[in-house]
Amino acid sequence: MTAIIAEPAPDRAASSRGPRRDPRRGRRRRRGPSAYAVLAALAALAGIMLIPFVVVVFNALKTPAEYAEDGPLAPPGGVHLDGITDFWERVGFGQVLLNSALISGSVAVLAVLLSVLNAYALGIGRIKGRTWMLALLLLANTLPQEALVYPLYYLAKQLNLYDTRISVIIVFTVIQSAFGTYLLSSVLATFPRPLLEAARIDGANRWQILWRVVFPVVRPTMSVLLVFFFIWTWNEFLIPLVFLISQDNQTVSVALGVLQGQRMMDATMSSAASLLGLIPTVAFFLIFQRTLSRGLTAGAIK
Template sequence: MGVFVTAFLAPFLVIVLNSFKTSADYRKNGPLSWPESWNWGVLGDVWQRVDFTQKLTNSLTTSLGVVVVAVALALFNAYAIGIGRVRWRTPLLVFFLGVNVLPQEGLVYPVYYLFKQFGLYDDKLGYTLLVGIVYSAFGTYLLTSVFSGFPRELIEAASLDGAGRWTILWRIVLPMSWPTLSVMCVFFFVWSWNEFLYPVVLLISNDNQTVPLGLSAMQGQFTSDPTALSAAALLGILPMVVFFFAFQRTLTRGMAAGAVK
């Protein structure tokens, strides 16, 4: 286990070491050496060059918006398919599964022209809706399998007590499904944070770009600053590390809840 953890953390340790080196130190001693002197100004320089405050705000707002849209759509769809038992249930599940296996490259071309026609190009709201809808397909497929095994006795008892469909959803289904929903929230947030293809096509202005696009701007065709790239990578992964530490219990609890029926 110690060897596995060391191998897993080695790339992150290399990034941290190179984030505080000078360019001369990197060229002289290489990427695996200890810094001769800790250059704390690299992070500040990269923060200003990338305009990281704006990029961080954009990533946070779009990722949170994607989580809300994707989870809400997936919840309503799965409730109708898994518990409501709508007609054409199997073809609908095949449709949502097909959306999951479609490559993003196959969707970029029509999405680009669709956004142009509807005036959503270079708009964070349009991008958030698009990614949220795409992710909701996976969420629908996952939640439908969970709702298919939902105790029918609880729903029938609630119906006999006079509860309607909305009451059953909010008072019974949602609380009992929260462990699965919490795991979905974590996954959707991380996926949206690391999204690159859709933002690079749909968010072209500097004020709307996300963190991955800001980090890619550090790499030129003929120029490269390894220490600045390491510092930019460190700034990009730190929010994810904080996020995982903050929601570690929620993620562990949700995965454990799904393991035992």
């Protein structure tokens, strides 16, 4: 006899429904009217903030005759680069641009490294007088540069560093690292102690703990400080104006201010100079925009 085994009947309801889908997959969040209103408001605000930049571009591409006839808000009749080329040749903008890039880049890198070392001692090392040192750093951030100009000028004269780029690099490295140390020390003060103890048990010394354990954690914050230090140093005017008196060592902001003070520029050349001074910082910000956004949001994501 042949045994006949009946197969279970397929579930018609299940087959009619088709394969199951994860309800969470493919779900698209719908935006309400309030979200579109916020986006429209932000777009309008961004457009308003771009108006001064557009006006500067318009005036930089005009001739003095067009500026006098049509005013500052009218678009240019064509692309005229006379103001840009005249300013470039008059101040030697290539050398000035190199000076600003060298000073700002050196300050950004050195200030971040110094901030990490100081914050490691204050936040994790817990040295004596930590509270007083943090209060001193906070006080240093609130001091105006006008109060520091004469002591720094006298010290640079005594050390034969006056009218050198290295003097400005040293000054701004210390000034920027005061803020960086205060910020990073508050971050490292909450660093997980079990992680540090595990590294010590594995035989890591202090330098290995710093570069292999602490550094990867604070790297997003360091990238934010690097971008900010570069932009802040690029826009500094008073201390470079006092310390860099020769044209070969001047920065972009100093060259702009000196030439305007001598009344050697018309409106179109002033706009061209402002545009040339603004483009490098905007380009630097756009290049490191993703790094900046990741660093700002890294502390909120675990």
